Amino acid sequence: MPQVEKKKTLVLLGTGWGSATILKNIDARRFNVVVVSPRNYFLFTPLLPSCTVGTTENRSIMEPIRHIVGKRNVKFYEAECTDVDVANKHLVLERTNPPESALQTNLRTTIPYDYLVVGVGGTYNTFGTPGVEQHACFLKEMGDASKIKRRLKDTIESASFDNISESERDRLLHMVVVGGGPTGVEYAGELHDFLVDDLKKWVPQLANRFKITLIESLPNVLSSFDKKLSDYTKSTFEKNHIDLRTSTMVKEVKEKSVIIQNPDGSTQDLPYGTLVWAAGIRARQFAHTLRSKLPADQTNHRGLLIDNHLRVLGARDIWALGDCTVTENAPLAQVASQQGKWLSKSLNSMTRDASVSDIFAQIDTKTKPFKYSSNGSLAYIGGEKAIAELPFLNGHITAGGPLTSIMWKSYCLWELFSVRSSMSVASDWFRRALFGRTVSVD
Known part of the structure; x- marks a missing residue:
């Protein structure tokens, strides 16, 4: 009998516009999808100012990630990714429990990945x-x-x-x-x-x-x-x-x-x-942690440098998108959303293509480069x-x-x-x- 190829593990870091769009569109039958984020919801940021004065209720613009992953056989860790081993393809996850938590001790674990998408977003500057x-x-x-x-x-x-x-x-x-x-x-x-x-x-x-x-x-x-x-x-x-x-x-x-x-x-x-x-905004800490692992190629202190296929320069099997990257595009929600749609579509199509043996290396020959189109x-x-x-x-x-x-x-x-x-x-x-x-x- 022919041997069935084991599905690759695709880890998504973050639940912002880019990562959440990938999660919504990725073919979970072709990957073991794992989502890692310190927050367990997607936040619709355009309406965040209206929540400050009660125009909109907080829960109305928070979409629980469990509502999405539970229907698609996706694993979710509510934790922060604090370190990465790019050579051995491992991520270090840490969860800090609040004082009122039933579990008083903090949690720490290591998970493997075959493909990694960094969509941790940005924070205030x-x-x-x-x-x-x-x-x-x-x-x-x-x-x-x-x-x-x-x-x-x-x-x-x-x-x-x-x-x-x-x-x-x-x-x-x-x-x-x-x-x-x-x-x-x-x-x-x-x-x-x-x-x-x-x-x-x-x-x-x-x-x-x-x-x-x-x-x-x-x-x-x-x-x-x-x-x-x-x-x-x-x-x-x-x-x-x-x-x-x-x-x-x-x-x-x-x-x-x-x-x-x-x-x-x-x-x-x-x-x-x-x-x-x-x-203003700046990239979150994990982007700089990853940058420090790739000093020869990651030379911009503002965030991760990527090519026109969203691949992190100097890395292997790692893509990045959204506000944690440095590109010619403005740090907008619709940019990250379009990047997420492009990457999920590219990954889906390449797994269906029998001639593809290395998704990361062949993505530039099998797909057109990402190009942002303003809506x-x-x-x-x-x-x-x-x-x-x-x-x-x-x-x-x-x-x-x-x-x-x-x-x-x-x-x-x-x-x-x-x-x-x-x-x-x-x-x-x-x-x-x-x-x-x-x-x-x-």
Whole structure:
């Protein structure tokens, strides 16, 4: 009888856009698929800012990985990959259990792989600014959104006390956002909506003192968008009384104030109640751990260098995608998603091709190189308005306003990972329209 070839083990690191897309599209009958991630869900990041003010519920944009792997005979480890042996193809996994866990000891194990896909994503980048790590809130994970929501609730309730000074009240009600990219702009827009739609009803005596400031080091916000959309966002923010400070640098973040350098070179100490840092991203630690194993080829300190077939330079049987890599493409969710679709399709087709004996080595002859094709860019800017830059023929078209907000919401519902998530988000929006937001936290 002919010997049946043993299936290869494909390990996916991360549950972000790239890895989750591969998991959704890979033919699990042809691989032993293993997923490793410290979080057990896929997070729909475009709606993360709306979770900070209760527009959307946290669980609505979290798609449990167990819902996917349980149906497809895929093994899942809720753990962090801390080391890799590229010569012997082994990964070191560590799971740190919280104090309330039934198992008090931490877990550590080693697993083998035949093929490895690194999709660990990125984390916040402080650019070495003093005090950011200690005093700022970030907006990359669901835990960050919950922390901001709790901080927002605490500052409002504290500002309601009668026996605090007026200057302290103004400080508590001053929300500072650092970073004029899509995340920072959308968070500022969600804050404005929370102020107009809800805070004025709950605590009208404080609503007029609530202040939002957005700080951006570049001359314009949303610099990756068309200049007309950047200007439209600026004018919208002015109408919504959001203090937009462009060409302004953050020099230091203190516990209750931030030191900024204005365009004229002068410095200013700006008191705040909550500061959200949305100024940039960098590759996660595992990307740098892998880089250290391949010093001759991995020469860029920002992340993993890959070729146009997503292969990690200097490695064998390792691909990488998403925010942990260094490419000509911007660190966008749709880039990682397209990379995941391309790689899963390539792996599926090559396992069906009898002439393929070495997937990693032959992928450049059996498949076309990955090429990113922009589907356009959308961003919510508050006041039920959004902006859009969409490809059209050899150029693009731009739009902004309430109708574009409907387009943005439709896109979110379409791109959510499951029907369950889409229905949950739609239900959240309907409930918010009827009853308003809630920032209740335990």
